[in-house]
Amino acid sequence: MSGEIRTEPLTRAAFAPFGDVIEAAGAPDKIINAGLCGRHHDLARLDFGSDGRAGISVFDAKPRALPYTLDLVERHPDGSQAFIPLSLASFLVIVVPDEDGRPGRPRAFVTTPGQAVNLLRNTWHGVLTPLEAPGLFAVVDRIGPGANLEEYRFEVPWRVTG
Numbered sequence: 709m710s711g712e713i714r715t716e717p718l719t720r721a722a723f724a725p726f727g728d729v730i731e732a733a734g735a736p737d738k739i740i741n742a743g744l745c746g747r748h749h750d751l752a753r754l755d756f757g758s759d760g761r762a763g764i765s766v767f768d769a770k771p772r773a774l775p776y777t778l779d780l781v782e783r784h785p786d787g788s789q790a791f792i793p794l795s796l797a798s799f800l801v802i803v804v805p806d807e808d809g810r811p812g813r814p815r816a817f818v819t820t821p822g823q824a825v826n827l828l829r830n831t832w833h834g835v836l837t838p839l840e841a842p843g844l845f846a847v848v849d850r851i852g853p854g855a856n857l858e859e860y861r862f863e864v865p866w867r868v869t870g
């Protein structure tokens with residue numbers, strides 16, 4: 709299976725089967741800090757497994773452009789993975805439903821400035837793909853034993869267009 713994938717806007721509802729959209733959307737859950745800050749509370753389903761712990765790393769990724777050739781996806785069977793831009797750059801988020809242990813048809817989302825994402829454990833996804841510089845991201849994922857990585861290379865790449 710291969711072909712062309714059109715990008716779609718990133719919304720919590722559309723992304724929910726694959727993970728969470730982390731953003732300051734709507735009214736804050738709580739006003740804190742003497743009224744000077746709104747807290748948008750507990751936005752992501754983090755999961756680091758029974759033998760792992762949470763880690764924060766910084767990724768400095770090369771920006772890419774659309775149309776984008778998708779030939780490789782991966783997943784982390786032991787934990788979730790969150791990508792939080794350290795700038796207002798937009799990025800491409802590719803996720804794929806699993807079909808009997810292999811990726812099915814990818815879906816491609818483009819973030820708007822201020823959006824971050826958390827990928828659920830074992831969700832097929834494209835690697836971190838900024839669409840503009842700087843490609844600096846904080847990444848919250850599992851630190852622990854094992855590779856926590858399964859890769860899949862498509863025999864025929866997908867073409868992702870805007």
Ligand SMILES: NC(=O)N[C@@H](O)C(=O)O
Binds near residue numbers: 782
């Ligand atoms: N390999 C790694 O740390 N990053 C990937 O998991 C990725 O999704 O970019």
Ligand code: NI
Binds near residue numbers: 782783784789833
């Ligand atoms: Ni990953």
